[in-house]
Amino acid sequence: MTEKLFYTDPKVFEWDAEVTGAAFHDGLWHVTLDKTAFYPEGGGQPCDLGTIAGKEVIHVMKKGEEVVHIVKEKPEGTRVHCQIDKIRRLVHTQHHSGQHLLAAVCLKMYGAKTLSIHLSMNSAAIELDVPALSDEQLENIEKEVNRLILEGRRLRIFYINRAEAGRYDLDEIPEGIERLRIVEIEGVEYNACGGTHVGSTSEIGPLKILKTERVRGHVRLHFICGIRLFEDYKEKLSLLADILEKLSAAQDTVLQKIEKIKKELKGKGAKNITPFSMNTRNF
Structure with a gap:
């Protein structure tokens, strides 16, 4: 049975473990360890990703009381250093x-x-x-x-x-x-x-x-x-900055600038203009 560090010590992101099994299935290695911090997919939560002995872990699943790590290349040695993607x-x-x-x-x-x-x-x-x-x-x-x-x-x-x-x-x-x-x-x-x-x-x-x-x-x-x-906020601030620069507008006047451009285009007979849609809940 795999010791589940993701339960007993959830702030562990790097550790050493013993390889207890390695089987080759459908072109991939299924590796088990004596202890792991890799959370297996389940309950609506995606699995952790990372590396075992430098080899990329592409999926993690639970099989009975064991946690199975799917890797493309077999980790070398029986004692391995493991690391999960902390941000993920x-x-x-x-x-x-x-x-x-x-x-x-x-x-x-x-x-x-x-x-x-x-x-x-x-x-x-x-x-x-x-x-x-x-x-x-x-x-x-x-x-x-x-x-x-x-x-x-x-x-x-x-x-x-x-x-x-x-x-x-x-x-x-x-x-x-x-x-x-x-x-x-x-x-x-x-x-x-x-x-x-x-x-x-x-x-x-x-x-x-x-x-x-x-x-x-x-x-x-x-x-x-x-x-x-915070990542989403940063992305949207960057997008807003690009819009303001392209329209030569300030944040508090950008909507008026868009309306002005729409009227000018309409006045010139422009067709099939897709109006900007600003949803404050999404922006």
């Missing part, structure tokens, strides 16, 4: 904890239960069992989530037997699992979850709802937080 892990961890908090607030404020989640490096999303949420409701949700983030509520992880589940207000209990891993957000919720999480809501960083869409008669919220939010 932190983004997924922030998104996962942010998802828990956002889902809990949606349920508490508007009775909107989460049906499914999606986490990635670019963004995250939750699908709710309601057909829509108004702009006012979205703003209220976002404000409450960020209030709880600023308060620095503690996240606690502990294990219970399935028979004890009734003592906690769990939204869903996974089938076929006798020992449940519980993630508690202090004063907010309990959730059975196998993913990686921050130690405090303050580590999630600011959270922003980007947009909503209707899927299967339900509303899906797309959001980002923490590291990814």
Whole structure:
């Protein structure tokens, strides 16, 4: 059985391990270690990536109690140095904890239960069992989530037997699992979850709802937080700077400049002009 450092010591990003197995399947090596910090894909959270003895890890999956690392080249030696992509892990961890908090607030404020989640490096999303949420409701949700983030509520992880589940207000209990891993957000919720999480809501960083869409008669919220939010903000500031430079406009007058250009083009008989669309929630 692989020792799972991503649970016992989640801030380990480099370590040494013993290779316990290496099998060749379909042109790739499936490597197992005596201990690993590589989180395997599961529960909506993507796997960690990185290197084992300098060889690129392209996927990680769970097989029973073992964690299997997929590499193109077989690592040399039985004692290997391992390293995971720290930023990738932190983004997924922030998104996962942010998802828990956002889902809990949606349920508490508007009775909107989460049906499914999606986490990635670019963004995250939750699908709710309601057909829509108004702009006012979205703003209220976002404000409450960020209030709880600023308060620095503690996240606690502990294990219970399935028979004890009734003592906690769990939204869903996974089938076929006798020992449940519980993630508690202090004063907010309990959730059975196998993913990686921050130690405090303050580590999630600011959270922003980007947009909503209707899927299967339900509303899906797309959001980002923490590291990814700052990256997105930087990208959009750069885009705005380019727009301002090309239009020779200031930030507070750029919309007027765009309207002026549109009128001038219309006056000259220009056809098929696609007007600029500025959505303040996305920008």
